[in-house]
Amino acid sequence: MAGCLGPVTTFLAGLTLAVVPLAALAAPYPDKPIRLIVTFVPGGGADIVGRYIADKLSRSLGQPVIVENRPGAGGQIGVNAGRASAPDGYTLTLISSSYTVNPGLYSLKYDPVADVTPIVQVSKGPLILVSHADFAPRNVAEIISLARAKPGALTFASSGAGSVIHLAGKRFGANAKVELRHIPYKGGGAALNDVVSKQVDLYFAASASALPLIKAGKLKAYAVTSSERLPALPAVPTVAESGLPGYDVTLWYGIVGPKGMPADIVKRVNGEVNRILAQPETATKFATDGAAPAGGTPQQFASLIGREAKIWSEIVTKLGIKPD
Known part of the structure; x- marks a missing residue:
């Protein structure tokens, strides 16, 4: 009997060692700080929205969400930094509607929908x-x-x-x-x-x-620039009302991750952001800033990105606009 215990003991010890990494992999998300790349400089609209969402997410996820400003090239520098990160949910990128302009202006080496993980639209205005x-x-x-x-x-x-x-x-x-x-x-x-x-x-x-x-x-x-007046400035007309019918430009912000993010992490971040956007405090904050909460599913956000990229590409071609 004693002679048989050696292999059994060795097997159990090996099994225990094998279980430890599996347990580590199964740690609930998130278990460390998250980086939120904002693709424009501090002090602008993107930064204001990004820092508000980062603060709220830090509280709801129980981990710090650290804003990192990576401006330049119409947001491409920050987008590329986010795309190059591991798709583990610890690097997220706040993009704006400028993201959908870039495909029409530049020869991008990536697809604006397929080569990222759309998570949620945050605001519109x-x-x-x-x-x-x-x-x-x-x-x-x-x-x-x-x-x-x-x-x-x-x-x-x-x-x-x-x-x-x-x-x-x-x-x-x-x-x-x-x-x-x-x-x-x-x-x-x-x-x-x-x-x-x-x-x-x-x-x-x-x-x-x-x-x-x-x-x-x-x-x-x-x-x-929108088709309707801004509640915060009710006396200010739209561009369309001012003599340029059909003019309509919306500024929005949203969160994407690197391509290949796990579905459960996408669902978690999407759910937390939607809960933040549903809070009366957020609606009040965004209204003060001349915007409105958006929200929705990752699929809806992906559709918005694809649809606007097509529209802006057609406008760039029609007007012969160059990046300057």
Whole structure:
């Protein structure tokens, strides 16, 4: 008997060692901090939304969600950093609608839907056409008249070449049949600062970053880019109402992960974000920033990305827009 115990003991010991890694693999998600890459600079609309969601997710998931700003190339630098990460749920990326503009402007080496893991749309809202407080035109019609009188003299800022703000300005110019000179920045914060300081004439601003400056009298609001007026600025018309029918640009933010994320982790993050978006506090916060909570399933978000990428690609081709 004693001679038989040796192999049995050895087998049991080996079984115990084999079970330990399996137990480690089975640790509930998340068991360490999560990185949220924000594809634009601190202080802009993306950063405001990203930090709000990161704070709420940290509380609901029980692990720190650390915001990492990776701006540049219309969001592509941050997107590529996220795509290159392990698909384990510990690196997420906050994208904006600029993500769907890039396929039409650049020769991307990835598919905007198939080569990421769409998780959830976070928010939606308009851009606001603004100028510095002393800009002479009183409305969109007068901006267009001035631009026609001085072709190429009026400038508009963007948060970067290839951003949805860049395309919003180009689309405005094409619809109005005027030439506006594009001045790209490395983020919305820098663009806004130069508009306020009168270095640039116009900007299609994210509402979250523009509203406080509008209310403080440092920016003049002319129109919102959505098909409906913004509740936070009920007296400000839409671009379509201002003489450019059919003009409609929506700014949204959403979360994606690297391609191949496990379905259970996608479901967990999607569920937690949807719960955050359903809270009255979130609706109030987003309304203050001129946006609304979105939410929904990963499949719905994937459909939105694919649909808008097609629309923007057609617009870029039709208008002959270049990345500058």
